[in-house]
Amino acid sequence: MPREPEDVWALADLAMPFAVRTAATLRVPDVVKDGPVALTDIAKRCHAEPDPLGRVLRFLVHHGVFTEPEQDVFGPNEVSDALRSDAPDGPQPWLDLDGAVGRADLAFVELIEQVRGHHSAYSAAFGRSFWEDLAHNPQLSTSFDSLMETKTHGIAPAVATAHDWSVYSRVADVGGGKGVLLAELLRSHPQLRGYLVDLVGPARNAARYLDEQGVADRAEVVTANFFEPLPVEADAVILCDVLGDWDDEDATLILRHCTDATTERGRVVIVEMLPDPQRMDLFTEMDLRMMIYVGGRMRDLEGTERVAEAAGLSVHDITPLDNGYTIIECLPSP
């Protein structure tokens, strides 16, 4: 992506992302959505202090977010509307500094120390790892599950149709979150039964979600840690957007436990975003986020094949989807 030398100031700016995220977290765009509102009222409704909030909003007005039709009265525009919490597929839940991902983004202040090899960013910023943080904070855990729900809604229908699921009778979605992909598979393939395997928090949300989706009679929620042998057996063990959260050693261990959980002639089905030469900006950003949030990494096909092979698997089939994801079907090596 070519740039001009004078772009560096804008590229390095920190004031804008923090101001936008502060306004989005406080839901100022929601408060002003119907027209201009006095600063004191906005502050009251957003549980904020009028003076610092006014300074944030004035800065944003001068950068094209919100309007200020009269002094200390702020109104909406198209950009602030895009930041409303009810904007369809909008960014607000991802930017919310009280939500799991918006909060994790704050760990970028530790990027320099992670690059210097001093410590991992998230633990340095918050005193424990991302997964420990979610385990200690149900609100964060639920917000993460709901972000993953949004993300997985975008890919589950393609995963359910692009692979031949008719040959299986039992699948296990390991690290399956709330169960969006499993519910889609069970709905699309009535012969399937499935396990949803995840940690306590997501597993709790999954039971309710699978029930709401009308597939609870063919689904079993199993609370388990994929760093230990999995207490399930399935013809296809699915890992969707899981391996990128981990370094090679951990990814290999997870894959080994998934391999051990397959029935004879079973397979491990990996669903991951692979690098797309047209979208390397997105892929490299995801790679940085994985490093900062969880010490993981995004992999190309060769990198995925390497961890699969280390776990005793060989890649049997590859199905690229048109959403940046690829289904990588692996069989236990003979």
Ligand SMILES: C[S@@+](CC[C@H](N)C(=O)[O-])C[C@H]1O[C@@H](n2cnc3c(N)ncnc32)[C@H](O)[C@@H]1O
């Ligand atoms: C990036 S999310 C992907 C969720 C889901 N597969 C999807 O695509 O929506 C990774 C999942 O791995 C789960 N996870 C993390 N550590 C785990 C562990 N040690 N054992 C089991 N699941 C774990 C998380 O709870 C989370 O649901």
